[in-house]
Amino acid sequence: MTIMPPAIIVNMTLNMAAVTVDLVLLTIRSGDLQVLLVQRGIPPFEGEWALPGGFVLPDEDLDAAARxxxxxxxGLDPEAGHLEQLxxxxxxGxxxxxxxxxxxxxxxxxxLPAPVAGSDASGAEWRSSSTGLAFDHDRILADGLERxxxxxxxxSLATAFCSPEFTVAELRTVYETVWQTTLDPRNFHRKVTSAEGFVEATGATAIxxxxxxxxxxxxxxxxxxxxPLLRPSR
Structure with missing residues (x-):
């Protein structure tokens, strides 16, 4: 999280809008879809949980601030996964x-490993679900999950949750975890391997x-x- 620069404080004092970036960081850990949350160490909402983020610096564009x-x-290179504007x-207010x-x-x-809290946060955790977040972060998190x-x-973004080489069963676990449902293994295998360009066999096997x-x-x-691979409810 970024501590507010003096120039941004001046803008807010003059009733000019300040700009922040907030991140919905999703990963799959221990079989659960989890989001990274930070415990705020400064006002407002000191002690409450929120999405990580911070103010955009005067010389930054939005994508650079998010990265x-x-x-x-x-602690990861943004190229290690998928990052998009939500x-x-x-x-x-x-x-x-x-x-x-x-x-x-x-x-x-x-x-991802256990997170380390930033400079203006008193804690950071991966959580399977959460409500009652600071600011309007409940809404942002809900929008991110649905996206x-x-x-x-x-x-093909399900592969962003996978290691560089994976089995179809591991990919199916991603879908089941994100969609919170159970998929038929044979049907899933057929759909994945018949979707043109979705996955490529490496020629290797693993136990x-x-x-x-x-x-x-x-x-x-x-x-x-x-x-497309439609959710069962669709």
């Missing part, structure tokens, strides 16, 4: 310090659960899935 925050909060939130507009980003990352669930239907060798795949060149 910087991602590095600070996870939405913009600017309801008056969303921040008690003044007029603050935030641009939220969604990041999908492979299994992730929807994009798994028609894009997974139950001691059986399983074929390994890597992400293919496709970004959009044809046909």
């Amino acid at each position: 910087r925050e991602l590095r600070e909060e996870t 939405a913009t939130y600017g309801t008056p 969303r921040d008690p310090r003044g007029r603050v507009v935030t641009v939220a980003y969604l990041a999908l990352l492979p299994d 992730a669930r929807a994009k798994l239907e028609y894009t 997974r659960d139950r001691g059986r060798p399983a074929q390994l795949y890597r992400r293919g060149p496709a970004t959009l899935l044809h046909p």
Whole structure:
């Protein structure tokens, strides 16, 4: 999280809008879809949990600010996963310090280690679910979760939760975890391997659960899935 620079304090004092970036960082750990939350160490909402983020510096564009925050909060290169702009939130009064507009980003990352709190946070945790977050972060988190669930239907982004080489069963676990449902293994295997460019066989196998060798795949060149993998409820 970024401590507010003096120039931003001046802008807020003059009733000019300040701009922040907030991050919905999702990963799969121990079989759960988890989001990174930080416990605020400074006002407002001191002691409450929130999404990580911070003010955009005067010489930064939005994407650069999001990448910087991602590095600070996870210690990872943003290229290690998927990062995209989610939405913009600017309801008056969303921040008690003044007029603050935030641009939220969604990041999908492979299994990550325990986080370390930033300079103005007193704690950081991966959590399976949470409500009652500071600011309007409940809404931002809900929007991020739905974006992730929807994009798994028609894009190849599920592989962003996987290691560079994975089995179809491991990919199915990603879908089941994000969608919170159970999928038929045979149907899923057929759909994944028939979607052009979704996955590519590496020619290697690995021993997974139950001691059986399983074929390994890597992400293919496709970004959009044809046909899409629709959620069972759809």
